[in-house]
Amino acid sequence: MLKSFARAVSTAARISTRSATAPSTRVLEPLMRPTFCANSAITRPFTRSIWMMTSGSSSGHRPTLLNSSRGIPSVSCGCGGLHTEGDKAFAEFLSDEIKEERKIQKHHSLPKMSGGWDIELNGTEAKLIRTIAGEKVTITFNINNSIPPTFEEEGEQGQKSAENEPEIVSTPNFVVEVTKQSSNNSLVFDCHYPEDETGHGEGEEESDIFAIREVSFQPIGDADWKETSYTLNTDSLDWALYDHLMDFLADRGVDNTFADELIELSTALEHQEYIKFLENLSGFVKCQ
């Protein structure tokens, strides 16, 4: 399961980041902690010499480290970071993983959306912009947390073969902003992909491909959602009004075809960012 791996990697990365942001003089501090020494298996002369350099003395006023028959699991190349056997294995694993992910990468450049949408990327956030007859339509989505969990049962062996691996599809929530020249407010639609349409189970799903969750007027150019603006929730909405809102979006190019293409774009972007993350992680682990 590639993504369960991704989550494990993500946790490891957060721990690494904390070490990386610490001042270099603090990097050796953990060496003096008994709990750290307790986990070590061997004593490496190089490690000790570093300790001696930083302590400036071999007078023995740090008995826990010097007297320990167990050593320190790591070495440093002087880059300010640890290098353990685990890091080496981790880096090799990442290298294989990156190769595999590149092999299955469907799009080496992001797929184009039909309908003349311009795309702007800012990390994991993407904006699609189109102007029709003086009206500006902006779609914003973020690929973080855009992959719904899979609930399929494991096979008898407890593992699934690569062929049976469910395809990873990114179905992000997306916000549509429609701005008219004559207005100070944008009409904003908070949209999502209902979960039962994303390929779980064998049954016939009966949700729309995408749905509107909320509609609100928001001041143009305000990045923050203005909570004092009335927000229309579609849970208890007159169905006829809902259909008119869906037709309104369709007239501005946001229909089922758009929603299908957005999934393709978002999936490609998510995969691209995932590989980039693995590469950064690999470089971080190897201190490159």
Place this chain on the structure above:
Amino acid sequence: MSLILRNLQSVVPLRRARLRRDVETLRQIIGVQKFDMGLICVDNERIQRINNTYRNKNTPTDVLSFPFYEDLEPGKLPVCHHREELNLGDIFLGVEYLMRQCQEESQDFHSALTVVTAHGICHLLGYKHGTEEEWTKMFQKEKYILNDFNRLTGSQLQPLTKRHGDDT
């Protein structure tokens, strides 16, 4: 009580508000506004799969009805004692199939949607067209519904029901 409309396909652009308005008019004519009903628009691939699963016919089609009440006497509305029984069932519209048919026969697509939905509602109400007698009853019902629809909307719609034995 309400008409649940779903559009599960990307092949045919659909005007949801117009479809709802026309189907609500049909429901009003038939007198079934108090019943829930599902109207699900699908492409050829999906309607073929459903047709194969439930009717053993591996081809796309225009409309498939799944009545909530399976043994209704045609023309008689179900007697319901609980809120959850106020349900007629679901109609799957093969909108891709219908669109192609309309293109071939130079017909109006939204008119065709109304005609096949009227046909589907009749099936939900127990009408069938397996025998000559069943066909006559169903044809008359559809004709009555569409005449009323034409009168209210100024349309000129004709019933879909084909001769008995035809596969619709």
